[in-house]
Amino acid sequence: MIAVLDYGMGNIHSCLKAISLFTSDFAYTKDPETLRSAQALILPGDGHFDKAMFNLNESGLRQFVDDHVTKGKPLFGICIGFQILFEDSDETISGNQKQIVPGLGYIKGKVRKFKGKNYKVPHIGWNKLYKRNPSKSNLLKNVEDESFAYFIHSYRPVDVESKAVSGVCDYYGERFPAVVEKENICGTQFHPEKSHSFGLKILENFIKSL
Template sequence: MIAIIDYGMGNLHSVSKAIERLGAEAVVTSKPEEILAADGAILPGVGAFGDAMSNLRETGLESVVKEYAASGKPLLGICLGMQLLFDESEEHGTHAGLGLLPGKVVRFRGDYKVPHMGWNELSFSQASPLFKGLAPGHVYFVHSYHALPERIEDLLATTDYHQAVTAIVGRGSVYGMQFHPEKSGELGMALLNNFIMLTSNGTNNL
């Protein structure tokens, strides 16, 4: 069972359907007991960092996500959900994040189009079980802010958008993808499938 954490912000339906298409069972839930019992958990997110953290705190799910991460079971943050894994963000002021990965989230700065929107190619920075059997390809991004990991070993993949941009992060059983894997075609689904394979009820239909 993969728990998709419902804290009021995120593409819950599309992520749930993507997990089910890969042959795994998914539940969209805000219940702590269901989240903590799951074999894997996904923290989605669309919107502003500060609002997301407020929702997590008000629903009591901030401590649940931290407890889940400490359990050693696989946790995946997607888009804003990946950014929430870090210490803080400068989006509309300074806001504290979950602090699961050291680093901060900053706005793109430069004379180019923001948000970064569209298909960009991944570059794998180091080996990861998420990349098993895969070659780099294009995935779909939509974001105005990007993460700056404090530890280079947490940076698993980048993309190029006028600079090297954090695309995938990971430390231990905690992972994050800045792009939307459920909207990123064959490669995105393959990355999701490899995440599922890290859980105790992993399947492989690709």
């Protein structure tokens, strides 16, 4: 059974609909018993980094996520669920006073805002994904290189451990990690559920690997 974690972040409906194309054995939940018994865990959603981590920590759900990973069970993060896999971020709800917010820390790297006068922020829309380490990637198996994915974000990971990067996106000349895979942990900065057949194949690969 796949548990899609209900931790108070938005944009859930399309994700659940996409998952349902490949399995009926899933639940959108924050129930402790369901989370303990889940074979795999998905962290979906849109929103702010600090809000996502606050919700996980204050609700006690953080412990279930940590326990899940420690047991070697698969974890897949999408959008904000992808960003919180890293060590920290300086994204806050107010945005007026920057502070470093700790993440889950499963993958080495930091989440920072796009910078530069030529950048259009947020990064919204379709962009190419360039595969890295394709022979070692489960998520991108049988997925064409330079396929288009749908992005909506203002922050991206930097200083990421290179061996964990399976795919990158080029945005105004900067190539940032957009797909990561490390042992039982993986994630995408873009929304696979909104990326047509390309994104659906990624979800299918994850689900069929369980």
